[in-house]
Amino acid sequence: MLEIQRLRAGYGGITILWDVDLRFAAGQLTAIIGPNGAGKTTLLRTISGLLPIQGGDIRLRGKSLRNVPAWDMPGHGMVLVPEGRLVFKDMTVEENLRMGAFVPAARSWVADGLERAYTLFPKLAQRRRQLAGSLSGGEAQMLALGRGLMAEPQLLLIDEPSLGLAPVISQELFACLEALKREGKTIVLVEQSTRSALAVADHVYLMQSGKVLLSQPAASVELEALHDLYFSREAAVAGAPSPSPA
Structure with missing residues (x-):
């Protein structure tokens, strides 16, 4: 590939x-x-x-x-999930996830992408309205990976x-x-x-x-x-x- x-x-x-x-x-x-x-x-x-x-x-x-x-x-x-998480700290968990779907082809399935991210990482679903800057290191890494997957x-x-x-x-x-x-x-x-x-x-x-x-x-x-x-x-x-x- x-x-x-x-x-x-x-x-x-x-x-x-x-x-x-x-x-x-x-x-x-x-x-x-x-x-x-x-x-x-x-x-x-x-x-x-x-x-x-x-x-x-x-x-x-x-x-x-x-x-x-x-x-x-x-x-x-192709999507890079970078070292150090690099989430948008002043945006909520869900806003971060939505940022991953900026590719035009991914915009039509944002709802499905969010559901998938919350299924993979239930902790993100619990913190969906929480600012990303308040997450633990592990939660921030889950968010970074979930955001990358939003582009399918x-x-x-x-x-x-x-x-x-x-x-x-x-x-x-x-x-x-x-x-x-x-x-x-x-x-x-x-x-x-x-x-x-x-x-x-x-x-x-x-x-x-x-x-x-x-x-x-x-x-x-x-x-x-x-x-x-x-x-x-x-x-x-x-x-x-x-x-x-x-």
Whole structure:
């Protein structure tokens, strides 16, 4: 569904991604893991049009996204749920959700979209008239994901959904991702928890310093070997043994 060919991207004159090749199959959940600074968020921002492509190409269903601006991506069936939630704090929960349906094709089914969001996240239904700025971190993450789904995307890019959340809330969010995958959604998930990512993923990419070090079906990944690869370069730089994964 989505193919990335020798992608180079970064910020100004600083290149973060170096000739990255990735493929994301339709109807699958692909996890991208790696340490801080690996280029994971930069990758999602480039795919979604927030950062320019310096080299290579990104193709969705065979068509290049090189000249597609970020605000047109939902019209192509792709939505980014960014790191840090980024909800509209001075708007209510329901107003935030409605903002996700600004794409003309989605406006006709706002009522259905709201019902679906409240079914997926009952806590949002209870707080529908509440200002988003008063939500807990977990509720705000649910709102950000629910808002993204209002555009009825075929492809979801989700950046670090469990960051800073209590384990019980993270479990709720990953259960939602499982449900979306069963519906046939194509999901690209950047996630800090390797164990949680492997539990829901069909395929896994490990990134390090802007490059892909591993591409493997999730079912065949050995967690201990993955952690050894994940931490090896950081440990070498620090001159210390690899930390024990949580």
